[in-house]
Each structure stands twice: as C-alpha cells, then as structure tokens.
Amino acid sequence: MVLESTQVFQRNTAARGKVLQAIERQTGHFTAEDLSQQLPGVGRATVYRTLGVLTRSGYLCKVLLGGNTLHYQVSPEEHHHHLVCIECDRIVDVESCEVADYARETALAQGFQLQRHRLEVYGRCPSCQIG
Amino acid sequence: MVLESTQVFQRNTAARGKVLQAIERQTGHFTAEDLSQQLPGVGRATVYRTLGVLTRSGYLCKVLLGGNTLHYQVSPEEHHHHLVCIECDRIVDVESCEVADYARETALAQGFQLQRHRLEVYGRCPSCQIG
DNA sequence: ACATTAATGAGACTGAGTCTCATTACGGCG
DNA sequence: CGCCGTAATGAGACTCAGTCTCATTAATGT
Ligand SMILES: [Mn+2]
Ligand SMILES: [Mn+2]
Ligand SMILES: [Zn+2]
Ligand SMILES: [Zn+2]
Numbered sequence: 001m002v003l004e005s006t007q008v009f010q011r012n013t014a015a016r017g018k019v020l021q022a023i024e025r026q027t028g029h030f031t032a033e034d035l036s037q038q039l040p041g042v043g044r045a046t047v048y049r050t051l052g053v054l055t056r057s058g059y060l061c062k063v064l065l066g067g068n069t070l071h072y073q074v075s076p077e078e079h080h081h082h083l084v085c086i087e088c089d090r091i092v093d094v095e096s097c098e099v100a101d102y103a104r105e106t107a108l109a110q111g112f113q114l115q116r117h118r119l120e121v122y123g124r125c126p127s128c129q130i131g
Numbered sequence: 132m133v134l135e136s137t138q139v140f141q142r143n144t145a146a147r148g149k150v151l152q153a154i155e156r157q158t159g160h161f162t163a164e165d166l167s168q169q170l171p172g173v174g175r176a177t178v179y180r181t182l183g184v185l186t187r188s189g190y191l192c193k194v195l196l197g198g199n200t201l202h203y204q205v206s207p208e209e210h211h212h213h214l215v216c217i218e219c220d221r222i223v224d225v226e227s228c229e230v231a232d233y234a235r236e237t238a239l240a241q242g243f244q245l246q247r248h249r250l251e252v253y254g255r256c257p258s259c260q261i262g
Numbered sequence: 263a264c265a266t267t268a269a270t271g272a273g274a275c276t277g278a279g280t281c282t283c284a285t286t287a288c289g290g291c292g
Numbered sequence: 293c294g295c296c297g298t299a300a301t302g303a304g305a306c307t308c309a310g311t312c313t314c315a316t317t318a319a320t321g322t
Contacts, residue, residue, distance in 0.1 A: 010267095011267090011319045012320095013270080013319070016269085042270090042271085043273095044271080045272085048309090048310065048311080056217060064195055068279060068280090068308095083243055086246055087187075094237050096237075098233045099229075099233060102229045103250070106225050106252055110225075110257075112216070112252070112254035112255060114252065116252075116253050117252040120248065120249045121237055121243070121248040122245075122247050122248065125241075125243055141289095142289070143288075144300060146300075146301065164278075173302085174304095176279095176302060177300080177301060177302065179278090179279065199310060201278080201279090264322090265321095266321090267318100268317105268318090268320095269317080271315100271316090271317100273313090274312085276310085276311075276312090277309100277310095278307105278308100278309090279308095281304100281305085282305080283302105283303100284301105284302100285301080286301065287301090288297105288299075289298100290296090290297095291296090
C-alpha cells in the first residue's frame with residue numbers, strides 16, 4: 001500500500017512524517033516503543049496516536065506475539081500468516097493464504113465491510129516437541 | 132475437553148480447583164481479573180499462573196478483542212472465529228470453521244505439532260459503515 | 263494575515279501482568 | 293502413619309505498555 005497521507009490524516013505534520021519514515025525503515029515487526037526510541041524528537045503519545053490512525057486505516061496491522069507487548073507491521077502486499085510456537089514463542093511467517101474467500105464470505109454474511117483478516121496457527125515447533 | 136488435572140498440574144490444590152470451577156461458571160469470554168474478583172480467597176498471582184498453565188495445555192485459549200486486556204475462553208468443542216469491528220470493537224462469533232485443513236497442512240509443512248488456530252476477520256460492522 | 267481547530271508533547275496516570283519471597287501443603291516414600 | 297522435598301500459594305511491591313490532560317503549536321481554508 002502506498003500511503004496517501006491526505007486520506008488518512010486531516011493535516012500533514014512533521015511529526016507524522018517522521019513516524020512514517022521510521023516505519024518504512026523497520027524490517028518486520030516493531031513496537032510503539034521501538035519507534036519512540038528511534039524518534040527522540042517526537043512525543044510518545046504522538047507515536048501511539050499515529051500507530052492508531054495507521055492501523056485503523058489499514059496501512060498497519062497488529063501482530064500478536066507471545067508476551068504482552070503489541071507489535072505492528074505494514075500490512076498489505078505480501079499478506080501472510082503466522083505459525084506461533086506455544087512453548088518458545090518462535091514465529092514462522094507463512095506466505096500462502098487460502099482463507100481469503102472464507103473471510104470475505106463470513107464478513108458478508110454479517111453485513112461487515114471486510115478490511116482484513118488474521119490467521120494464527122499455534123503449536124509446538126520442532127525443537128519444542130515432547131513425545 | 133474434559134480436563135485431566137493430573138496431566139496438567141503436578142499437584143492438585145484447592146486454589147486451582149476453585150479457579151477451574153470459576154472458569155466453568157463463565158459464559159463466553161472472561162479476563163484474569165474477572166476470575167480474580169470472583170475468587171476473593173485465591174491470590175491474583177495464582178489466577179494468572181493457572182490461566183497460563185491451562186492455556187499452555189490447550190484447555191483455554193486467548194481471545195484478542197479491542198482494548199489492551201487479554202480475554203480467555205474454554206477452547207475446544209464449539210471452536211469458533213471472530214468478526215471484529217475496527218470502529219466500535221463489536222464482536223460477532225462465527226461458528227463455522229473452514230480453515231482447519233489449511234491450518235493443519237501449514238503446521239505440518241513447518242514441522243509444527245498443531246495445537247489450535249485462530250482466525251479473526253476485521254471490518255466495519257453495519258452500524259459503523261461510512262459510504 | 264487571520265481564525266479555526268487538528269495535532270503536538272511533557273508528563274502524570276492507569277492497570278494488566280510479573281516478580282519476590284516467606285509460608286503452606288501436596289504426595290511420594292519409608 | 294510421619295517426614296521430606298518441592299510445587300504451589302498469596303500478599304504486595306513492582307514494571308511498563310498504553311492512555312489521558314492540557315497548555316501550546318502549527319496546518320489549512322478563506
Ligand atoms: Mn510476520
Ligand atoms: Mn467468541
Ligand atoms: Zn518452539
Ligand atoms: Zn462497529
């Protein structure tokens with residue numbers, strides 16, 4: 001997704017520009033605090049607010065790893081899913097997606113305007129298996 | 132799932148019995164704090180610890196609603212998914228599941244022992260739609 | 263230029279979740 | 293039984309991600 005700032009924000013500000021640049025610099029998942037530390041000139045609240053706006057707009061999506069800190073990632077092209085190890089929290093990205101149709105139908109059936117979906121598969125990774 | 136305490140805990144204690152009973156009393160989703168308030172005799176840390184054990188064992192699973200509080204629900208029979216409104220956080224339970232095969236194959240392909248999966252579909256609910 | 267008001271940011275605040283540690287009590291074994 | 297070893301407990305301190313407040317700044321339309 002190429003972000004059209006004008007559609008997401010009501011005003012184009014320097015702080016949001018910096019947050020946006022920092023997000024583009026990330027590889028993979030990141031937290032609000034990650035960004036905040038990389039942006040000493042931008043207030044913490046602004047980082048959180050901007051992540052909120054970008055998530056609501058669909059540009060970002062939340063990633064739920066083990067632990068209690070929310071992670072984000074740029075959402076669109078290369079939509080993918082996660083395999084999560086319930087023992088060690090290892091994450092494996094899964095690039096295929098065969099549930100898009102099902103997600104669309106499910107949303108439609110309840111009158112929802114579909115925005116996106118998340119599929120996470122949990123289990124034990126090879127190194128954490130027991131029996 | 133009928134819980135075999137002996138397989139999940141190393142010792143059978145009164146506190147865990149009470150937590151288990153309280154969980155059975157819940158309908159739908161609940162938080163650690165919900166349980167804690169219903170169990171004045173049981174320490175907060177014990178409630179959290181027991182939820183952790185039960186989740187790792189697969190008896191419970193986490194439910195991620197809007198907001199920053201983790202919810203739980205008893206996982207197995209009547210496995211279901213969630214439609215989540217990105218605007219008002221309304222949740223609609225979806226009872227069908229057509230992604231079980233895909234989840235199993237995905238786990239297998241990476242050598243994971245499948246435990247469960249979660250599918251959440253995000254969009255705008257009928258009352259929050261714009262255009 | 264000026265007015266309107268979206269956005270900012272310092273910092274106080276909240277509260278979910280974790281950790282510590284002294285104490286209790288399960289359960290295996292003699 | 294009665295003893296141990298140690299899993300589990302629980303009060304309460306602590307952490308820190310996320311929210312809120314509010315005075316100030318600055319983007320945008322006219
Ligand atoms: Mn990923
Ligand atoms: Mn549900
Ligand atoms: Zn693992
Ligand atoms: Zn809604």
